[in-house]
Amino acid sequence: MSAPIEDYALLGDLQAAALVARDGSIDWLCLPRFDSPACFAALLHDAEAGRWLLAPTAGGPATSRRYRGNSLVLESHWRTPDGEVRVVDYMPLRGEAADVVRVVEGISGRVPMRMELRLRLDYGSLVPWVRREGPDLAAVAGPDAFWLHTPVELRGRGLATVAEFTVSAGQRIPFVLTHHPSHLPRPEPVDTGKALAETAEFWESWLSRCRYEGRWPQEVRRSLLLLKALTYEPTGGILAAATTSLPERLGGVRNWDYRYCWLRDAAFTLQALLGTGYVEEAAAWREWLLRAIAGDPSKLRIMYGLDGTRRLPEHTLDWLSGYAGSAPVRIGNAAAGQLQLDVWGEVLDTLHLARDSGLAPYDSAWDLQRALLDHLEGRWRDPDNGLWEVRGPRRHFVHSKVMAWVAADRAVHTVRRHGLPGPVERWRTLRGTIHAEVCARGYDAGRNTFTQFYGSRGLDAALLLLPRVGFLPWHDPRIRGTVEAVRRELSEDGLLRRYDPGSDGGVDALPGGESAFLACTFWLADALHGIGRAEEAEVLFERLLALRNDVGLLSEQYDPRVGRQLGNTPQAFSLVGLVNTARFLSGGHIRTGTAPRPSAKE
Numbered sequence: 001m002s003a004p005i006e007d008y009a010l011l012g013d014l015q016a017a018a019l020v021a022r023d024g025s026i027d028w029l030c031l032p033r034f035d036s037p038a039c040f041a042a043l044l045h046d047a048e049a050g051r052w053l054l055a056p057t058a059g060g061p062a063t064s065r066r067y068r069g070n071s072l073v074l075e076s077h078w079r080t081p082d083g084e085v086r087v088v089d090y091m092p093l094r095g096e097a098a099d100v101v102r103v104v105e106g107i108s109g110r111v112p113m114r115m116e117l118r119l120r121l122d123y124g125s126l127v128p129w130v131r132r133e134g135p136d137l138a139a140v141a142g143p144d145a146f147w148l149h150t151p152v153e154l155r156g157r158g159l160a161t162v163a164e165f166t167v168s169a170g171q172r173i174p175f176v177l178t179h180h181p182s183h184l185p186r187p188e189p190v191d192t193g194k195a196l197a198e199t200a201e202f203w204e205s206w207l208s209r210c211r212y213e214g215r216w217p218q219e220v221r222r223s224l225l226l227l228k229a230l231t232y233e234p235t236g237g238i239l240a241a242a243t244t245s246l247p248e249r250l251g252g253v254r255n256w257d258y259r260y261c262w263l264r265d266a267a268f269t270l271q272a273l274l275g276t277g278y279v280e281e282a283a284a285w286r287e288w289l290l291r292a293i294a295g296d297p298s299k300l301r302i303m304y305g306l307d308g309t310r311r312l313p314e315h316t317l318d319w320l321s322g323y324a325g326s327a328p329v330r331i332g333n334a335a336a337g338q339l340q341l342d343v344w345g346e347v348l349d350t351l352h353l354a355r356d357s358g359l360a361p362y363d364s365a366w367d368l369q370r371a372l373l374d375h376l377e378g379r380w381r382d383p384d385n386g387l388w389e390v391r392g393p394r395r396h397f398v399h400s401k402v403m404a405w406v407a408a409d410r411a412v413h414t415v416r417r418h419g420l421p422g423p424v425e426r427w428r429t430l431r432g433t434i435h436a437e438v439c440a441r442g443y444d445a446g447r448n449t450f451t452q453f454y455g456s457r458g459l460d461a462a463l464l465l466l467p468r469v470g471f472l473p474w475h476d477p478r479i480r481g482t483v484e485a486v487r488r489e490l491s492e493d494g495l496l497r498r499y500d501p502g503s504d505g506g507v508d509a510l511p512g513g514e515s516a517f518l519a520c521t522f523w524l525a526d527a528l529h530g531i532g533r534a535e536e537a538e539v540l541f542e543r544l545l546a547l548r549n550d551v552g553l554l555s556e557q558y559d560p561r562v563g564r565q566l567g568n569t570p571q572a573f574s575l576v577g578l579v580n581t582a583r584f585l586s587g588g589h590i591r592t593g594t595a596p597r598p599s600a601k602e
């Protein structure tokens, strides 16, 4: 039986991430990178697909958990009939190798403990060769080698390594799992005391740069830390989420791999980071972007691998039964080959915001923006797959066209404000043409709402973004009408779905449904605030905050019928939504903390 998604806490070292359940089991870990094959995949099957349990023998969930201060050092605390014990879990920042450190700390009494390490490489399909080297355990399979280092006596049982021991008050018992390429010699074992101090200090110091001063400081800080943990430090790439194939509905087939860098999701993340003072991250992402999309702008992909890899072929892993039986489990993502026109607008908007937020100009960045806009100028009239990556026929999605308008608008603004060279009159005309077409073909006057695509009956939560990007002001009656219609037609128990998969004869060509989309529900709170319904916005925001798990994680979706988080976790989209709404409702600007909104009249 799978643990609820909200049972998981995240560990990370800016190159990989682990998910730890409340019962002390690490059920998800991919090494050496976020997108490597998992060595623990119990999350998507059962213990046989690999996991690492460290908990009181009595079992059961931790009595309480928390992250230490502003860090990703996790403390799980059990109160048992024999006494109290704490397990401290963290991943030290990457040195020579990747490590996961688990330290058992006795608080009171004498608590019997149990450890079970079940390494299964290649997503649960491969049992490594295991041997003892002195007191340590070595495991090898193909390119991967692991070491388990601990003072506790280890034994083999079945195809797992186990230990049974007792921890007394004041005792500290470390377990260190180290991964390294199997052709290289064993790295030096990590010094757990020093690594703990350095890891905690790194996260604290990163967070000390946060400039958010609004009403929800703890919630915003924790979300920012989790967003930072989704950054692949060696390249500056930003992931959409740390997992693959957590289902959008229990038992459903809408299970996708999110361990890649979507330009859209990264742009949203950057907007949240820029708005809270993190300009350096924008610089690193700009470098990543310039490398990833270097070459012909017509070859822009909507997502890339962590290092800019273009092809992410989608496969199913048929030996895994899926989270709570939700199959298939997929790796790779076929959406990588789609046309999603909004991505041009999101990239250009983010580079524009970065410049306005004080990021030092960079000539080739402006050359790139011009080339992207030139290409978009010739393509914006094409139908596309839209920001929701529908797998049905391409359509003229209103949000995609509006983001093409954004691309032209930001280019005009940049020339005016920063004096950069460009055919500003041509871009102004382009902007006006797109605006007029969207208002004529994407707006249904009879229902007083913009529509999902030209001529559609369906609506789309992404329409809530129109006033945010400056396409029309909040007070425009068409915007008020759209906010009301979207809320009325797409709400599920007060939370918002992205769209109705059944409308217009099935827009996404996928079977089954999905749950409420958390990012869209944050957009609804913003929209209510924007149209002057501040109290309703705040009630909705507080409800969303209450959906976070005990350590602040939010996945992609939430099913109010079963009261559970669903979809990949932690998801950048949702965390970005939280940060931006907290800023907006605290009186900040919805787009950045620093830049004035460009005016459509410029």
Ligand SMILES: OC[C@H]1O[C@H](O[C@H]2O[C@H](CO)[C@@H](O)[C@H](O)[C@H]2O)[C@H](O)[C@@H](O)[C@@H]1O
Binding pocket: 240, 256, 257, 258, 262, 264, 265, 333, 334, 335, 387, 388, 389, 390, 391, 508, 573
């Ligand atoms: O709805 C079908 C699509 O679902 C996934 O896409 C969603 O996640 C992306 C990453 O967060 C996000 O950028 C996109 O807007 C979402 O719709 C999946 O990745 C797609 O393959 C799938 O077609």
